[in-house]
Amino acid sequence: MKGMARVWIDDLWLKNDDGVPPPPQAKRSLAACRDPMRAQVDERWRSSRYGRGRRWRCRWYTVEGTTRRQHSQSFAKLADAEAFRAAMEDDVRRGRYASPHDAKRRFRDVADMWLRSKNNVSEGVRLRYECELRVYVNPRWSDVPIGAITHDDIARWVASLATGDYPAELHRGRAAKPLSPRSVKSIVKVVFAGVLEYAVKARYLMENPARDVEVPRPEYKDLVFLNVPEIEQLARSAEVIGRPVDGLIIRFQSYVGTRINESFALQVGDLDLTNRQIRIRRTWKNSASKQRLGPPKSGKPRTVAIPKFLVKPLREQIKGQPETAYVFRSAKGGHVNDHNWRRRVWHKAVELAGLQDVEGLTPHSLRHSYAAIAIKAGADVKILQRQMGHTSASLTLDVYGFLFPERLGQVADAVDAEVTAALVSRRG
Known part of the structure; x- marks a missing residue:
């Protein structure tokens, strides 16, 4: 993300007094006490949020176009905040960073982008994508921010598709019915996961929560042959x-x-x-x-x-x-x-x-x-x-x-003949 240089960690409970930071003994006392109100921290060093909520905040900035945005995330422990900062800065260096602002995009907006990007599919395939989005996917996910979609949410939805207990936009008031494993695979792994994979490529998300979701295995049906x-x-x-x-x-x-x-x-x-x-x-x-x-x-x-x-x-x-x-x-x-x-x-x-x-x-x-x-x-x-x-x-x-x-048997017979011939030759 352009404009992002580093992540700062703020202590939300302690403050400076006229530019003078809290003494080390105050920090040690606070770290040692389960109840921050019993710590030996003078009132002059206590912030207005002292003892309330999470103590540590990671703060960083991004520049999106001409707008500078501040982002933050809070942690109870300093070690967790430092780990988050290290991971965040590593993501920036490796080009994997996704802005929290982009993660708030609604699913249906990203789905529209994904559909516009499908330039190499036939008209019939495009119509199937549009139908599955309209009938099965958007009724459940349309207004959900893509960053709020979890693996567990998707797994529950997959189960509902298989049982018929899912929201759908069906014609003439028809009721939803259980979908076949093949249909579920197309809806979830091709269309829905395809939209989220587009979000990853566009760096709206860091990872695709649908990538490893299991779907029902299609039932094997014998192919029909005529002699x-x-x-x-x-x-x-x-x-x-x-x-x-x-x-x-x-x-x-x-x-x-x-x-x-x-x-x-x-x-x-x-x-x-x-x-x-x-x-x-x-x-x-x-x-x-x-x-x-x-x-x-x-x-x-x-x-x-x-x-x-x-x-x-x-x-x-x-x-x-x-x-x-x-x-x-x-x-x-x-x-x-x-x-x-x-x-x-x-x-x-x-x-x-x-x-x-x-x-x-x-x-x-x-x-x-x-x-x-x-x-x-x-x-x-x-x-x-x-x-x-x-x-x-x-x-x-x-x-x-x-x-x-029958080819497997032919291969085994060929190996048998080759080995037998070699052994007979050695004995001779």
């Missing part, structure tokens, strides 16, 4: 319900593994069917009012491979179309809206294929099915990461690592 016969049955059903292109969409999702709005954003110029490669350059982003094109989820383009049996139907699909035409087109020639396609084709095709009892089956399940097929065929984690557009191999392993169990 090849089920995929083919679903594709044929989609052709019956809709058009031939709808069956091609099912097969493309299942055997290429792109996200559905990446597929619907593909243009003819993105396909290199001779080399069986496709360039994923863009995706459709959903907002409350419309769809718009944006970069893929990872933020950068990637190249994916397609199996040979999809080349012929894709070539027929794009025949006679300009480079800028969409590969998968609606009946009127425009792009396919994923929400409309789910309602018009997907749900009906699932029922016709007899898959309506598969719990959790969505178009995204086809992407999971691709991963299972690719891993069974021998794809390693790095290749799968590139094909699916994950930001890291660790993310791919987090989602699909359990599909590699």
